[in-house]
Amino acid sequence: MVGTRRGREATPAEFALLGLLALSDDRRHGYDLSREFQAGGALADVIRLEPGMLYHHLKRLEGRGWAEATREPIPNRPPRQSYTVTAFGAEALDRWLREPVAHTREVRLEFLVKLYLAHLRGPGLAGRLVAEQREILSGLAASLRDQGERLGRGTFPAAVNALRLAQTDAALAWIDGLEQPTRT
Amino acid sequence: MVGTRRGREATPAEFALLGLLALSDDRRHGYDLSREFQAGGALADVIRLEPGMLYHHLKRLEGRGWAEATREPIPNRPPRQSYTVTAFGAEALDRWLREPVAHTREVRLEFLVKLYLAHLRGPGLAGRLVAEQREILSGLAASLRDQGERLGRGTFPAAVNALRLAQTDAALAWIDGLEQPTRT
């Protein structure tokens, strides 16, 4: 994401980390979490997270009271910081997982992260998310179609609108064809 | 754009400004250019450019030797900086306008800016750009389709791949349906 969060509580990267923390029963530390974002990890193809930013985000989650850290000194190693989600953090995560994204361009990253985490948290959550996202996209497509009729054809603004509509329809078709992923 | 330009010479916003300067015979100043990015301007729906960034980018174009400024003192006003494109800047612009974008996600902003400017600079340029962009997207779609067969169905990575393919196919279909926009 670029610039300010504009009302959003946190970035998709932060929610991804929060979600991973929430999914595991025991505490997890940064190096451990970083494996999920390396080649082969499930989220590697969706969101890119270098170690530097990962540790930065963990600090921010802690600062916001969404995660708690325990310092374990380890001989001959930098002390390990292990994190767990707080009740406050779990609430924020669930709120986020219930909220579909507002724009087609956010499907590619933010919605995919939500989908991944929602599915792991429970099939019902994922199903509701998908249904609500479908509604949003369907509304966007309808208003783009209206706009398209007003714009006609052959002009640049009409081409811009047509691209947006094509992308939105494609996302809709994709979401309709989604099977409940059973394996990860 | 996010983060580093990674080998790119400038941001789409800078090329948009450079292109607008190159298209007008006379010199243009910042306030004048800013109208193109306000509601009603052709580029308003494609790229967002607040005055602060616009003036910043103009300075950068000047610093890179792509544009030249003349200061005209105006009574009771801040002195007006009017810009023209240098030969060096015009070369950079033409190079950029010949280059299709490498990823589907860049179609929405960067390719649209290229298309708009290329069309105004000459129908041949736009035609070639569209043809080359088609090739790139077609190659991307083919490799996503390959990958999709390897991934099968029902898993999260398969769903991620399917979304990318759907978006790329949609961009391809859109580009095939593009008419030469005659009006702007």
Add this chain to the structure above:
DNA sequence: GGGATCATGTAACAGGTTACATGATTCA
């Protein structure tokens, strides 16, 4: 002996967002 792994970060750089400052003139 040399590289991968474990584990956490810092620092420099790049670039975008939002709000504000300035101050005259024109128009309703």
Add this chain to the structure above:
DNA sequence: TGAATCATGTAACCTGTTACATGATCCC
């Protein structure tokens, strides 16, 4: 009288990228 227009910017903030630092241990 007050808002919009002309015209250019600054400052504070937020986020991400890239490269590097540290230092032990494990494996070939």
